Amino acid sequence: MDVLIGFLIGxxxxxxxxxxxxxxxxxxxxxxxxxTRFGRAERVSGAKTTLDDPITEHLREEERSRxxxxxxxxxxxxxxxxxxxxxxxxxxxxxxTTLNMALDLEDxxxxxxxxxxxxxxxxxxxxxxxxxxxxxxxxxxxxxxLFGIKAPFVHVMAYFVSVLRQRIANFEAKPAPAAAGGMPxxxxxxxxxxxxxxxxxxxxxxxxxxxxxxxxxxxxxxDASLITGIxxxxxxxxxxxxxxxxHNQVSxxxxxxxxxxxxxxxQSRRAVEIETLKAQAEVEPIKLLAAELSQLQHAGPGVMxxxxxxxxxxxxxxxxxxxxxAQR
Numbered sequence: 001m002d003v004l005i006g007f008l009i010g011x012x013x014x015x016x017x018x019x020x021x022x023x024x025x026x027x028x029x030x031x032x033x034x035x036t037r038f039g040r041a042e043r044v045s046g047a048k049t050t051l052d053d054p055i056t057e058h059l060r061e062e063e064r065s066r067x068x069x070x071x072x073x074x075x076x077x078x079x080x081x082x083x084x085x086x087x088x089x090x091x092x093x094x095x096x097t098t099l100n101m102a103l104d105l106e107d108x109x110x111x112x113x114x115x116x117x118x119x120x121x122x123x124x125x126x127x128x129x130x131x132x133x134x135x136x137x138x139x140x141x142x143x144x145x146l147f148g149i150k151a152p153f154v155h156v157m158a159y160f161v162s163v164l165r166q167r168i169a170n171f172e173a174k175p176a177p178a179a180a181g182g183m184p185x186x187x188x189x190x191x192x193x194x195x196x197x198x199x200x201x202x203x204x205x206x207x208x209x210x211x212x213x214x215x216x217x218x219x220x221x222x223d224a225s226l227i228t229g230i231x232x233x234x235x236x237x238x239x240x241x242x243x244x245x246x247h248n249q250v251s252x253x254x255x256x257x258x259x260x261x262x263x264x265x266x267q268s269r270r271a272v273e274i275e276t277l278k279a280q281a282e283v284e285p286i287k288l289l290a291a292e293l294s295q296l297q298h299a300g301p302g303v304m305x306x307x308x309x310x311x312x313x314x315x316x317x318x319x320x321x322x323x324x325x326a327q328r
């Protein structure tokens with residue numbers, strides 16, 4: 001009997017020590033935790049899924065059923081908390097992390113040691129891309145990150161790279177206003193790498209929009225992507241530089257010719273305006289005289305003759321010699 005009582009007391013003490021010492025845990029400020037009981041994560045009340053959360057608004061309609069994850073209860077920072085032996089705590093860091101976009105998490109030696117990502121443009125030019133992405137774990141979809149995908153960061157990087165390569169392969173720059181007007185020499189002869197370099201901001205914005213569905217898919221938020229460089233292979237670098245130099249020279253000549261033509265047009269317009277003003281200045285006194293004569297004509301009989309006589313007298317005063325037609 002004493003042995004049995006000792007065994008029971010020992011078992012009880014072991015259980016208490018296991019529960020008290022092994023069951024107390026804390027959660028750091030930059031961490032969130034999910035508790036599983038017998039391998040099943042604790043759900044929020046009401047059996048809600050991520051389809052009830054705004055993070056799924058960027059999913060296409062055919063994808064919504066595929067990425068319907070249960071909403072789990074998230075343990076906030078703090079503590080100490082207590083867990084039972086049959087319960088397990090899964091902690092994740094929600095701190096924002098910056099990563100080279102060329103890094104392959106499964107093969108660190110790929111992409112030139114994770115420094116340069118290759119992509120093919122629409123004109124079959126193999127380019128090298130450099131840049132960074134910032135990501136963090138989505139607190140709204142911890143189930144997908146912890147239990148839905150075996151390697152969520154690998155999936156996110158693969159998704160990002162596939163979207164980026166698809167964008168590079170199909171990218172077409174919007175026509176410039178001068179090119180749309182048909183000015184000769186203003187187009188870039190369809191060299192896609194030049195278009196990409198000029199429109200890096202548009203490419204980055206496109207990637208930000210396309211990656212907004214990542215939290216609903218993988219439980220990872222892509223805060224921002226920044227593509228900093230797009231470089232052609234070394235064997236075509238010199239040829240591309242020569243093409244760009246020739247294009248810049250042609251564009252400069254066209255701009256100079258356009259400026260000269262605009263200047264001549266402005267000068268011609270001003271000359272026309274000056275001659276028009278001169279003509280108006282000469283015509284205006286004639287119009288006034290015609291109006292005055294019309295009024296005199298309607299003033300009464302003998303008024304016009306008196307006016308003409310007065311005009312003749314003034315002319316006679318100024319004239320040195322006067323020749324009159326003899327009346328026969």
